[in-house]
Amino acid sequence: MNRRFRLLLAALASATLLWLLLAAAERALLLAQRFLALPAWLQWTLGVVLALFAIAATMIAWNLLRPRRRPRRSRTVEAPTREHLDARLDRLETDGAGTESLRAELRDLDARGASGRFYVAVFGEISTGKSSLIAALAPNAALATDVRGGTTRRVHHVDAVLTDGSRITLADVPGTRETSGELREKMARDEALRAHVVIYLTDGDLNRSQGEELAWLADFGKPLVLALNKTDRLSREEREQVLDSLRRRAPQAAAVVAIRTGGSERFERRLVDGGSEIVERRAPVDVAPLIQTLEHLLHRSAQQLEPARERAVLARMDRDVHEAEAALRSKQAEAAVHRYARRAVIGAMAAVAPGSDLIIQGALATGLVRELCRIHDVAVSDVQIETFLKRTRMTVRTSASLVLAIAGNALKAFPGLGTLGGGVLHAFAYALIFDSLGKALSATLAERHALDAEAADERLKQWLGETGNTRLKRLAKLTVDAARSDEDATE
Numbered sequence: 001m002n003r004r005f006r007l008l009l010a011a012l013a014s015a016t017l018l019w020l021l022l023a024a025a026e027r028a029l030l031l032a033q034r035f036l037a038l039p040a041w042l043q044w045t046l047g048v049v050l051a052l053f054a055i056a057a058t059m060i061a062w063n064l065l066r067p068r069r070r071p072r073r074s075r076t077v078e079a080p081t082r083e084h085l086d087a088r089l090d091r092l093e094t095d096g097a098g099t100e101s102l103r104a105e106l107r108d109l110d111a112r113g114a115s116g117r118f119y120v121a122v123f124g125e126i127s128t129g130k131s132s133l134i135a136a137l138a139p140n141a142a143l144a145t146d147v148r149g150g151t152t153r154r155v156h157h158v159d160a161v162l163t164d165g166s167r168i169t170l171a172d173v174p175g176t177r178e179t180s181g182e183l184r185e186k187m188a189r190d191e192a193l194r195a196h197v198v199i200y201l202t203d204g205d206l207n208r209s210q211g212e213e214l215a216w217l218a219d220f221g222k223p224l225v226l227a228l229n230k231t232d233r234l235s236r237e238e239r240e241q242v243l244d245s246l247r248r249r250a251p252q253a254a255a256v257v258a259i260r261t262g263g264s265e266r267f268e269r270r271l272v273d274g275g276s277e278i279v280e281r282r283a284p285v286d287v288a289p290l291i292q293t294l295e296h297l298l299h300r301s302a303q304q305l306e307p308a309r310e311r312a313v314l315a316r317m318d319r320d321v322h323e324a325e326a327a328l329r330s331k332q333a334e335a336a337v338h339r340y341a342r343r344a345v346i347g348a349m350a351a352v353a354p355g356s357d358l359i360i361q362g363a364l365a366t367g368l369v370r371e372l373c374r375i376h377d378v379a380v381s382d383v384q385i386e387t388f389l390k391r392t393r394m395t396v397r398t399s400a401s402l403v404l405a406i407a408g409n410a411l412k413a414f415p416g417l418g419t420l421g422g423g424v425l426h427a428f429a430y431a432l433i434f435d436s437l438g439k440a441l442s443a444t445l446a447e448r449h450a451l452d453a454e455a456a457d458e459r460l461k462q463w464l465g466e467t468g469n470t471r472l473k474r475l476a477k478l479t480v481d482a483a484r485s486d487e488d489a490t491e
Helices: 003-036 040-065 082-094 100-115 130-137 182-194 208-219 236-249 288-300 302-348 362-375 382-398 400-413 423-448 453-464 469-490
Strands: 118-124 156-161 167-172 197-202 224-228 255-258 264-270 276-282
Touching: 003 040, 082 100, 082 302, 100 182, 100 302, 118 130, 118 182, 118 208, 130 156, 130 167, 130 197, 130 288, 182 302, 197 208, 197 288, 208 224, 224 236, 224 288, 236 255, 255 288, 302 362, 302 423, 302 469, 362 382, 362 423, 382 453, 400 423, 423 453, 423 469
Parallel strands: 118 167, 118 197, 197 224, 224 255
Antiparallel strands: 156 167, 264 276
């Protein structure tokens, strides 16, 4: 299309648009003349009807086109039953996994439930005044404070008595978002879930990480009291603005209160001689709104607090048990892959011509697949296994030269291995194949909880080409040890 033709089309389009605009304007003027010719009462009636129609159309268009704020989906964590959790722990112990820390958590859950005490965790970022708050609620407790922040290194339990005589146990936990404090942060989160009520302390509006922490606590169904500390630093208008913002950003909180936990404050004092001096004095303490909120929660929800606390602890334990189960499966799968790779090496010592038939040991391959599926609790049929192995055979055949090249280079890198004879190359190739097949399949089963042949085959291709020195050295040692044991058995 040349330039003149494009200009002609543009001119025609402009003329057409201008004609349409003129026609619309002419039509509008004609309607206006007819409207003005009507009686006054009919003009008003039509005007009102047209205005109502325009308003309705605008509202419909706005509802259809405006960007909608999606409400945050409830992600309340599901908690298993105590019986189900005990059964899973029994299975872990039977399989040789350590469960002492998990059993200790259950014993602590039972002990707190039997004590009849109400546990209140003081949670929040470092330097927001958690230890000072506990000192204000329990004046006789000896807790250290440090202006540098991050004073609490472990969980402290302190008994306190509220103004109505209610007895509570306060938990002072390490602050979150502390540099190199991942372990203490986990300690704080675990203790927050063990408590009946969580006081989340902040000294200003919520930042993103604080909002995520509040959402995480709400997911476990924890009753939350959001306390704004150090309000003496804010004017009345600023304090109300921050409180309004906290209520909007933390709708899951049972209450939002403003408090002062004390500490020290500095101010400049004018002297009679015209000079000035810096004076440091004790800041006033005001935690009455928080105490009233705690009393209200304890009296109103006393019957629901313990079951809710138990659900939160069991839900967190469900995740910990799941991690322990995954670690055990990974360990068992690794042992199975090593065992079958060794068997493949021993079987390969009798083979003569490596190449397109590198994975002729079908029985071993089938056994490895079946064993890994059992470890990962994935039900498979013989047809699925055979289909998967057919696919992997094709992958291994197309990668045969690569496998042999890796095997040859690996043996050259470790002097003395070639003295065992030419069969060691073939055996090492089998070790590499079975190790790659086992690792690829185990990773896919753990991720997808199903025998996904396509995904496992893609991982197999990656593992067949992986030439890490540590891995090759391990497989070379496996090959030599298996070959020597086979020679000893023959003799």
